[in-house]
Amino acid sequence: MHPAKSVIFFxxxxxxxxxxxxxxxxxxxxxxxxxxxxxxxxxFFSAFFLIIAGLLSSTLHLGHPERAWRALSQWRSSWLSRExxxxxxxxxxxxxxxxxxxxxxxxxxxxxxxxxLTAILSLATVYCTAMIYVSLKAIxxxxxxxxxxxxxxxxxxxxxxxxxxxxELFDTALPSLTPAIFPYQSQFNxxxxxxxxxxxxxxxxxxxxxxxxxxxxxxxxxxEKANQNHEKYQFLNDLLTATGDALVSTVEExxxxxxxxxxxxxxxxxPDKLEEDLQVDYPDGLLVIxxxxxxxxxxxxxxxxxxxxxxRRAQERNSTDVFALYIVNHQR
Amino acid sequence: xxxxxxxxxxxxxxxVTDLDICVGCHACAVQCxxxxxxxxxxxxxxxxxxGADPSGVWFNRVHTYEIEDEEDGTSRTVHFPKSCLHCDDxxxxxxxxxxxxxxxxxxxxxxVNPDTCIGCKLCSWACPxxxxxxxxxxxxxxxxxxxxxxxxxxxxxxEARIPVCVSTCPAGARHFGDLGDPDSDISKLVAERNGFDLxxxxxxxxxxxxxxPRSGAARTKALGAPRMLSIxxxxxxxxxxxxxxxxxxxSGGKV
Numbered sequence: 001m002h003p004a005k006s007v008i009f010f011x012x013x014x015x016x017x018x019x020x021x022x023x024x025x026x027x028x029x030x031x032x033x034x035x036x037x038x039x040x041x042x043x044f045f046s047a048f049f050l051i052i053a054g055l056l057s058s059t060l061h062l063g064h065p066e067r068a069w070r071a072l073s074q075w076r077s078s079w080l081s082r083e084x085x086x087x088x089x090x091x092x093x094x095x096x097x098x099x100x101x102x103x104x105x106x107x108x109x110x111x112x113x114x115x116x117l118t119a120i121l122s123l124a125t126v127y128c129t130a131m132i133y134v135s136l137k138a139i140x141x142x143x144x145x146x147x148x149x150x151x152x153x154x155x156x157x158x159x160x161x162x163x164x165x166x167x168e169l170f171d172t173a174l175p176s177l178t179p180a181i182f183p184y185q186s187q188f189n190x191x192x193x194x195x196x197x198x199x200x201x202x203x204x205x206x207x208x209x210x211x212x213x214x215x216x217x218x219x220x221x222x223x224e225k226a227n228q229n230h231e232k233y234q235f236l237n238d239l240l241t242a243t244g245d246a247l248v249s250t251v252e253e254x255x256x257x258x259x260x261x262x263x264x265x266x267x268x269x270x271p272d273k274l275e276e277d278l279q280v281d282y283p284d285g286l287l288v289i290x291x292x293x294x295x296x297x298x299x300x301x302x303x304x305x306x307x308x309x310x311x312r313r314a315q316e317r318n319s320t321d322v323f324a325l326y327i328v329n330h331q332r
Numbered sequence: 333x334x335x336x337x338x339x340x341x342x343x344x345x346x347x348v349t350d351l352d353i354c355v356g357c358h359a360c361a362v363q364c365x366x367x368x369x370x371x372x373x374x375x376x377x378x379x380x381x382x383g384a385d386p387s388g389v390w391f392n393r394v395h396t397y398e399i400e401d402e403e404d405g406t407s408r409t410v411h412f413p414k415s416c417l418h419c420d421d422x423x424x425x426x427x428x429x430x431x432x433x434x435x436x437x438x439x440x441x442x443x444v445n446p447d448t449c450i451g452c453k454l455c456s457w458a459c460p461x462x463x464x465x466x467x468x469x470x471x472x473x474x475x476x477x478x479x480x481x482x483x484x485x486x487x488x489x490x491e492a493r494i495p496v497c498v499s500t501c502p503a504g505a506r507h508f509g510d511l512g513d514p515d516s517d518i519s520k521l522v523a524e525r526n527g528f529d530l531x532x533x534x535x536x537x538x539x540x541x542x543x544x545p546r547s548g549a550a551r552t553k554a555l556g557a558p559r560m561l562s563i564x565x566x567x568x569x570x571x572x573x574x575x576x577x578x579x580x581x582x583s584g585g586k587v
Contacts (some may be wrong), residue, residue, distance in 0.1 A: 063451015063471025070448055071429035077335045080454055081429035137423060137534055138460035 004061035010054040011129060012158070014087070015151070017050030018122035019159015020166075021094055025115035027163065031107045039170035040106075044098045046166060047159075048091075055087060079135050083128035090125055093117035126155040240329065243293030247329055248277045251291045255280060276309040285321025288313055293329045302326075336425060337437040344420070344440040344512035345478055346539035347495065348522055349413055352546050352554075354394075354505040356411030360497035361392040364415075364476075367496040371481045373446070377469035389465045391415055391476040392497055403547040410545050413506075415497070416463040416476035417530060417538030418442045424455035424464060433473070440512070440539055441478045449473050460534040483508075511539050 024043055059065040072088070074081040097118045100110035130151035133142035174181070194202065235257075238250040248267060255263045255278070262281035267274070278289040290306040292298070303326060310324035368391060369376040378388030394413045401408055418435075422442050425433045432449035435442045444455075449472040456464035456473065465474050479495035482488060492499065498506040509518030521527070527541035546554055 061452070063453075063466070063473075064449070067430070067448065067450040070431070070450055071452070074429050074431050077426040078429045078454075080427065080452065084429065132427075132454070135427065136458050138458060 006057045006060035010058035011151075013050045013054035013057065014129070015126060015155035016158035016162055017047045017054065018090070018126050019155040019157065020047040020050070020162050021090075021097075021122045021159070022119045022156055023160045023163035025097070025119040027167075028101065028106045028111055028115050037102055038174075039167060040098070040101055042170050043163065043166050044094075046162065048094070051087070051090075079128050079131040083125060083132060086121060086125040086128050090118065090121040093121060123152065123155075126151055243329065247291050247293050251289065251327060252278055275312070276306060279313075285319070285323060286313060286317065287323050287325055289325045289327060291327040291329070296330060298326075298328050298330075302328075336421065336435055337440075339437060340420075340440060341438050342512045343438065343510055344418075344539045345483070345508070346418055346440075346511040346518075346541070347415070347478075347498065348507040348509075348511075348518055348527060348541045348543060350505040350507070350525075350543040351410055351412060352505075352543060352551065353503050354411040354413060354501075355503045356394055356396050356409070357502060358394050359500050359502055360413055360506060361390055361394055363500040364392040364497050365390055367479065367482070368477070371477075371479075373474050373477060375469075376465075376474065377467050379468050389467050389474055391465060391474070399545070401547045408545070412542075413497075414461065414463065415540070416442060416478075417461060417536070417540040418476075418478060420537035420539060421535060423458040423460075423534075423536060427454045427458040429454070441480055442475070443477060443480065444473050444475055446470070446472045446474070460531050460536065461538075511541065 020043065024047070059068040062068060071081055071084050075085045093114045097111065097114040100108060100114055104110050127148070130148045133139070133151075134144075134147045136142055235250045235253045238246065239254055242250045245267065248265065252263055252265050260280050260282065264279045264281075265277070266279055267277055276288040277291050280287040280289065288306060288309050290309070292302065294302065306324040306326045310322050314320055314322040365376055368374055373391075376389035376391075378386065380386050381388060392413055392415045394411055397410050397412060399408060399410050400406070418441055420440070422435055425435050425442060428434075429452065430448050430450050432445045432447075433442070433455050434445070451466070451471040451473065453464075453466055453473065456462075456466060463475060466472075467474050479497075482496060483493050485493060494508045495506075498508040507518050507521060510516045511519055511522070513519060514523075522541045522543070525543040527543050529538050530540075530542060545551070
């Protein structure tokens with residue numbers, strides 16, 4: 001009996017990894033959440049690392065590692081194939097177990113369900129590993145009642161030892177070595193309970209809370225005010241950036257801001273007739289305005305357009321008190 | 333699929349080896365390697381062939397044992413050629429994780445597909461007979477093919493379409509045929525000579541059978557050879573009185 005070293009590593013590493021997942025499920029049942037997630041990350045990382053390293057190592061003893069995927073096909077008859085399938089399937093609930101532990105907390109129903117599924121599939125995988133050997137009739141050293149319980153108990157045992165090591169590491173050893181990295185982790189967290197608060201401390205804490213709230217309220221109000229102001233004078237910015245109809249209505253708004261009362265948006269009043277954009281009545285006569293957003297310099301015909309409209313209006317009014325204004329926004 | 337065939341045809345091509353008359357010449361093993369290293373399973377690689385620890389792929393291996401005759405207590409040598417037994421309930425097939433190892437529905441021959449074998453060697457652990465041969469050079473498992481590239485080979489003459497170990501055996505110790513058919517010559521031979529399964533306790537139901545070494549009188553009679561006399565047994569007095577007297581004088585016996 002000389003199994004390849006890679007297979008021995010595979011059996012030991014994945015056994016410990018799956019045992020650790022089972023231990024994590026058992027731990028989640030206790031419902032005693034650690035102060036921060038460093039242990040959770042550390043433990044799941046260790047389990048996944050051991051399992052993945054073991055699975056990769058197991059392909060090293062193959063004559064053709066690149067064909068290893070084929071080993072997933074014969075789960076109907078082969079324990080080796082079943083082991084591969086179970087090993088890969090375990091990653092699904094194990095990933096969800098970690099996700100729900102971090103998201104919903106270790107005592108949530110999702111954590112329980114995914115944890116239970118993870119534990120069952122983990123043990124099933126170790127069971128399949130053991131059955132590879134138990135099923136070999138030709139080798140009495142393996143085909144006996146010891147093999148299966150030994151595989152399962154070694155897996156759970158190594159996993160549990162590893163679990164204890166990790167919880168000591170993340171709960172005690174690392175926080176005492178580098179407290180800065182584990183701000184929430186301390187054996188003396190109970191000292192922060194209200195039962196042990198110092199004189200005046202509670203009042204001061206409430207006061208601090210009140211100040212914070214007031215500050216927050218004032219800040220919210222101020223932001224609202226700033227927003228309103230911004231909205232009100234937005235057209236001044238638009239004047240520099242707008243084009244087309246938006247530019248015309250911005251100019252219209254701007255003329256209103258300058259206290260011109262009789263401003264008519266001709267495009268809106270008379271959408272079919274595309275002549276001057278705006279008309280303004282004022283005591284000395286009529287002002288016709290054309291507003292354009294043009295990149296660069298206006299052409300002659302652009303400039304002449306408004307004087308054409310000016311003559312038309314003058315003709316209509318039978319008076320020369322019509323003035324033309326051509327506004328170009330060329331900053332765009 | 334590495335499940336065993338669900339609807340076997342009933343045909344079971346197999347070998348019968350007569351342990352009584354095998355002389356242990358290794359011709360079967362050598363000729364097997366010769367044929368198969370050039371055939372579909374080839375090359376059958378060797379590692380360190382001329383070195384201190386030579387090993388290689390051999391589908392046939394002959395082991396030799398010294399046994400004591402149950403009947404007359406004499407010592408004799410039994411040569412035991414071993415190859416794949418093409419078991420009905422082949423454990424090497426069901427443990428295969430990839431489906432590379434399979435048992436043919438039409439004639440029960442157990443084969444390995446070298447294109448899908450991953451070389452995990454689990455089949456070699458599962459086989460109680462040690463009949464599986466791992467090719468270090470190619471990284472795949474190989475085994476006796478029952479010369480499947482001979483027995484159906486229409487390029488060969490009719491009489492050559494038998495496994496090469498059978499055709500080459502100088503002692504006629506090997507037989508090939510359909511062991512699934514009770515009326516075939518080979519099945520009758522097995523029945524007549526009390527052919528047996530190797531390690532029946534393994535539950536593999538091997539197709540190949542072995543004929544036991546016959547002991548004492550039955551053996552000499554069957555072979556038509558004169559029986560070896562014990563040293564203190566006087567010769568039969570069939571000769572004339574004069575010649576028997578001379579014989580006794582010359583051999584130092586009392587007159």
